[in-house]
Amino acid sequence: MNGAAIEFRNVSYAFSPGHELLTGLNLQVQRGDTLVLLGRSGSGKTTTLKLINHLVAPTQGEVHVEGRATTAWDPIRLRRGIGYVIQDAGLFPHFTVERNIGLVPTIEEWPAERIRRRVADLLSLVGLDAGLARRYPRELSGGQRQRVGVARALAADPPILLMDEPFGAIDAITRAELQREFLSLQKRLQKTVVFVTHDLREALLLGTRIALMETGRLVATLAPREFVGSGDPLIKQYLDAFGAAPLASADRGIA
């Protein structure tokens, strides 16, 4: 399969006339890449993410997913082929872990036995005990909930995964653990991932490419190494804000 999995073609988005949140965005995400959208609050990262699964529609330009404009997709079909993970997981509080993870397979009307097996596989994939299947989200820790959120997004094996600050509300130790697991999972699954964060360290660690955004515009899209070595003043500002530590993350060996 050739071509980008996701492509933004001169996309602008305005919440209301005159209030542009995104301006002239051109961006490609290749299959199997982890593109990190990095930027401060209000830079348009989340809006960019929501344009991909058509939770918002572009005011101008087109977003193409698998070679087809999102506006030409049936939004329901488009979304069922895209996993979505958000901060605080957004789990259904009245569903057990099992039903939460099996949500997309259920609405896709898989046979019950296949769903059950899939849920069991996913629980072990994200490192959760099978005994948690019957629990409710409120009976889990923040880290466990986030794992369930990831498992739910992977349930129907979508080729694309969108993650909106998935580890943002989690303590530092658990976050480091989840980041490591994300890397090993991604090595195996080779999904096309778009990952939103404001944490430079996380971006350098997880991204194969980093797209820096500022006030609704794309500043640059670079590999982590290039990012660290860049002379761009905005990027420098970022690197200074986070000190020297990020440099080590970028050196984890991906080219």
Added chain:
Amino acid sequence: MNVFQFIVQNRGEVVGLTLEHLWMVAASTLLAVVIGLPLGVLITRWPRLNKPVLGSANIIQTIPSLALFGFLLPVPWIGARAERLAIVALTLYALLPLIRNTYAGIKGVDASVLEAGRAMGMTNRQLLFQVELPLALGVIIAGVRVATVISVGVATIAAAIGAGGLGEYIFRGIGMVNNQLILAGAIPAALLALLADVSLGWVEKRLSPS
């Protein structure tokens, strides 16, 4: 003769009036659910209808019950039978708590939960029936509870237009200046209200998601 002796001696009639009372309350509450719940959902979908719908239900609540019975008397079909008229009036009263609580319950559903559902490709119908209504259920039942308790009280006034129920004793007692008779209607009605409150409170607790 005290109230309890009176009730025991006339138990057949007391049970009959209680059943009439219960029928009026149950029928009107059920009708209010059937009408109010969809209206409550509707105004979450079309916010423009929010003010007119809730406003109308609010105005109905402010009409004194005796006056409402009076207003409905000349209305064709509705006014033709006292019991029918009473049920319509009680339904109108029960609408506000139902519409309001359905609306509030759905609006209270966590935005991130809805976003996750929509992002995973749930249709609007799936979101409504699998996420919004189940999560709003506790609040909706609370509305049913309020409506029922109000109905038990207002239904006593239905006796004034000849619709029967426990109000029968109360009005007869007022006419005859007989406190025992008033209490013979008031005590079972109060017990009915308490029973409805406690049992629906239990249901509400059981069905609340957290």
